Amino acid sequence: MIVRLLTQTVFFALGQMWANKVRALLTTLGIVIGVFAITATIAAAGGLKGFVLDEFSKFGATKVFIWGNRPDELRDKLSWTDVKIKTREARDLREHSQYLTRLSMVASHRVTVRYQDRVKSGVSVTGIEPDWHEIEQRLVQDGRQFTETDDSEQLQVCLINEMAIEELRLDGGGIGKKIFLNNRRFVVVGVVETKEMSAMFGGGEARSEIFVPFSTMYKLRDWLWTSVVASMESPEVAEEAKAEIRFILRKARQLPADWPDTFDMFQMTQAVDNFNSMAGVMGMAAAVLVSISLLVGGVGIMNIMLVSVSERTREIGLRKALGARPAVILVQFLVEAVILCLAGGVIGLVVGQALMVLAQGSGGKLMENAEIPMWAIVLSFGFSGGVGVFFGMWPAVKAARLDPIEALRHE
Amino acid sequence: MGSVEENSSGRGARQDGRGGAREGGRVGGRKKRPIIRVRNVHKIYKMGTEVVRALDGVTLDIQRNEFVAVMGSSGSGKSTLMNLLGCLDRASKGVYELNGKRTDKMGAGELARIRNEEIGFVFQSFELLPRETALKNVQLALLYSRQRFWGSRGAARRALQHVGLGDRVGHRPNQMSGGQRQRVAIARALVNRPSILLADEPTGNLDSTTGAEIMGLFHELHEDGQTIVMVTHEEDIAGHADRIVRLCDGKVETDYPRDEDPIHIDYIKRSVDMARERAAAHVEHDDAVEAEEAAR
Numbered sequence: 001m002i003v004r005l006l007t008q009t010v011f012f013a014l015g016q017m018w019a020n021k022v023r024a025l026l027t028t029l030g031i032v033i034g035v036f037a038i039t040a041t042i043a044a045a046g047g048l049k050g051f052v053l054d055e056f057s058k059f060g061a062t063k064v065f066i067w068g069n070r071p072d073e074l075r076d077k078l079s080w081t082d083v084k085i086k087t088r089e090a091r092d093l094r095e096h097s098q099y100l101t102r103l104s105m106v107a108s109h110r111v112t113v114r115y116q117d118r119v120k121s122g123v124s125v126t127g128i129e130p131d132w133h134e135i136e137q138r139l140v141q142d143g144r145q146f147t148e149t150d151d152s153e154q155l156q157v158c159l160i161n162e163m164a165i166e167e168l169r170l171d172g173g174g175i176g177k178k179i180f181l182n183n184r185r186f187v188v189v190g191v192v193e194t195k196e197m198s199a200m201f202g203g204g205e206a207r208s209e210i211f212v213p214f215s216t217m218y219k220l221r222d223w224l225w226t227s228v229v230a231s232m233e234s235p236e237v238a239e240e241a242k243a244e245i246r247f248i249l250r251k252a253r254q255l256p257a258d259w260p261d262t263f264d265m266f267q268m269t270q271a272v273d274n275f276n277s278m279a280g281v282m283g284m285a286a287a288v289l290v291s292i293s294l295l296v297g298g299v300g301i302m303n304i305m306l307v308s309v310s311e312r313t314r315e316i317g318l319r320k321a322l323g324a325r326p327a328v329i330l331v332q333f334l335v336e337a338v339i340l341c342l343a344g345g346v347i348g349l350v351v352g353q354a355l356m357v358l359a360q361g362s363g364g365k366l367m368e369n370a371e372i373p374m375w376a377i378v379l380s381f382g383f384s385g386g387v388g389v390f391f392g393m394w395p396a397v398k399a400a401r402l403d404p405i406e407a408l409r410h411e
Numbered sequence: 412m413g414s415v416e417e418n419s420s421g422r423g424a425r426q427d428g429r430g431g432a433r434e435g436g437r438v439g440g441r442k443k444r445p446i447i448r449v450r451n452v453h454k455i456y457k458m459g460t461e462v463v464r465a466l467d468g469v470t471l472d473i474q475r476n477e478f479v480a481v482m483g484s485s486g487s488g489k490s491t492l493m494n495l496l497g498c499l500d501r502a503s504k505g506v507y508e509l510n511g512k513r514t515d516k517m518g519a520g521e522l523a524r525i526r527n528e529e530i531g532f533v534f535q536s537f538e539l540l541p542r543e544t545a546l547k548n549v550q551l552a553l554l555y556s557r558q559r560f561w562g563s564r565g566a567a568r569r570a571l572q573h574v575g576l577g578d579r580v581g582h583r584p585n586q587m588s589g590g591q592r593q594r595v596a597i598a599r600a601l602v603n604r605p606s607i608l609l610a611d612e613p614t615g616n617l618d619s620t621t622g623a624e625i626m627g628l629f630h631e632l633h634e635d636g637q638t639i640v641m642v643t644h645e646e647d648i649a650g651h652a653d654r655i656v657r658l659c660d661g662k663v664e665t666d667y668p669r670d671e672d673p674i675h676i677d678y679i680k681r682s683v684d685m686a687r688e689r690a691a692a693h694v695e696h697d698d699a700v701e702a703e704e705a706a707r
């Protein structure tokens with residue numbers, strides 16, 4: 001009985017809508033825009049997020065940077081040289097940390113490079129340890145990595161990248177060639193991959209790069225600023241890793257309990273968190289906009305339902321005379337409002353989907369990951385249905401409360 | 412028909428409608444329970460300081476399978492009474508029992524069920540849904556009933572056949588004549604097998620021939636045992652009923668079986684006289700023509 005009543009009501013409502021096609025379409029416009037806004041926002045946010053997280057993971061989501069820091073309150077107790085990360089401290093970290101899987105000291109500066117008659121100044125030279133390749137995801141594509149011996153003997157060997165080969169015009173791939181860094185002779189032992197970096201992380205056009213063993217670098221220039229780059233077991237242990245690093249370093253430096261840390265660190269996961277909270281704020285703003293458009297749509301629905309109730313007053317009177325209970329009339333008009341809204345929702349979704357396909361076709365990298373997830377579809381249907389119920393309620397109650405005789409005498 | 416005659420003879424003892432407070436006739440020593448029992452019902456409308464007594468102490472019994480016409484001048488309270496009988500409205504005061512159940516204590520939902528199951532309402536202006544077919548219009552009454560899902564189409568179709576519209580099932584109201592539309596409305600009123608059929612000026616929007624056709628249908632229904640109460644302004648339409656109740660200023664003025672109603676008898680006599688005169692005039696005219704011809 002109830003099922004039949006509902007199906008009949010739904011069909012009747014569809015018939016009503018069909019009879020007033022243009023009006024129904026115009027009425028649902030608000031909902032169409034609202035739902036379109038929901039899906040577009042979700043898709044765009046998803047796309048942006050996918051894009052950014054992609055970038056982060058390219059950069060390495062498990063990466064940790066650790067460097068020395070001199071807090072202001074310790075400025076007359078310590079110098080910057082005092083707080084620099086020492087090789088010994090890096091060794092402690094490497095040996096005692098269970099969350100850090102790889103670790104490399106780094107130090108860099110700029111030198112003048114000479115190969116035969118070709119000279120290039122201001123080239124970046126970085127002192128690294130073998131783990132660096134895995135951490136930065138820049139493996140040695142030709143030749144070999146630095147070995148234990150390179151490190152312990154502080155040999156004058158170096159790795160270069162393809163740009164350097166090109167700029168210095170090293171023939172035959174460069175391996176085995178001797179180049180001069182500030183007039184010291186280094187032997188090229190390998191070629192390091194050039195990693196494509198996005199604009200977001202200051203990538204851009206490739207530069208000539210040269211790498212030497214960290215100990216070699218340190219022997220030559222012990223005044224250089226040194227820091228550590230490491231990678232964690234997984235992004236999930238970020239907090240634990242942070243606590244552990246603090247513990248190990250404070251212990252290594254024997255910092256008194258009332259002293260602040262004399263070092264600092266940055267984890268990529270922090271950047272992800274930052275981005276997520278920023279995305280959250282953006283999401284909130286979008287949600288406000290979406291609610292406003294749904295509100296406007298809802299008011300439109302309410303308006304048209306009120307018109308419908310007064311237009312069909314006689315019909316309501318007749319239905320009541322035929323024995324429709326007030327609750328049945330209420331449900332009838334609610335169903336009509338909800339169907340209007342759902343129809344608007346469907347149109348909104350279709351428009352959103354169509355635009356998104358267009359955007360994916362033409363709109364660069366940002367929208368590559370954009371898609372309308374299933375939950376967003378369910379959500380927008382839920383929302384438009386909810387709007388229908390909420391804004392349809394008053395007109396429906398009005399209809400249900402009509403006095404049958406008054407209604408039949410209407411007009 | 413026998414029971415109706417017994418009824419009328421039983422009520423014949425009454426001198427006027429105000430005596431209706433007494434119980435209806437007894438048949439075979441068994442007291443007959445009226446299907447409609449109205450006791451001292453008032454309906455009062457307050458419009459600002461003005462008080463309109465649309466019904467002012469109406470008492471009325473209607474037995475099963477009676478065919479009653481309610482008459483009265485405009486504003487005498489006929490429609491108000493019908494709305495009350497149809498449970499569309501509540502009395503301000505007084506008791507209305509339908510099938511032995513008091514309706515004045517019922518809630519809106521229960522009244523709706525009574526309207527659906529016990530009452531078939533026919534309106535002056537048909538009240539069909541313009542965009543729906545005849546069948547759908549009839550099904551509308553079944554929609555709110557507790558009947559089974561499957562029977563609904565068949566029942567609606569049978570009801571339409573019953574009123575002689577078996578071949579108009581798929582037509583919409585604007586594709587039908589006034590008389591056909593009223594037949595659809597009657598089919599809709601009957602489809603739930605109500606215990607009473609209430610019709611407020613069912614022929615008010617129809618010409619006299621179509622009106623007579625509708626009355627023919629009412630006769631058939633009445634013969635099948637249907638209880639009918641209808642409001643009309645026209646004496647000849649009222650002449651189809653077995654009993655005529657006349658209202659005046661919200662009170663029952665007279666309540667007679669048709670053949671004892673002075674006004675109606677008077678009306679019949681006058682129409683018969685008029686017909687005779689006309690016939691006589693015709694004969695005279697013919698005589699004159701004959702005489703003229705003979706003179707030539």
Ligand SMILES: Nc1ncnc2c1ncn2[C@@H]1O[C@H](COP(=O)(O)OP(=O)(O)OP(=O)(O)O)[C@@H](O)[C@H]1O
Pocket residue numbers: 456458463464465483484485486487488489490491492
């Ligand atoms: N809703 C109302 N508010 C105020 N007065 C009303 C209302 N309904 C009816 N009346 C009054 O009650 C009285 C009886 O009205 P009703 O409609 O019953 O008359 P009626 O006999 O059906 O007349 P008609 O033959 O013209 O249809 C009239 O005086 C009318 O003005």
Ligand SMILES: [Mg+2]
Pocket residue numbers: 489490491611
């Ligand atoms: Mg009336």
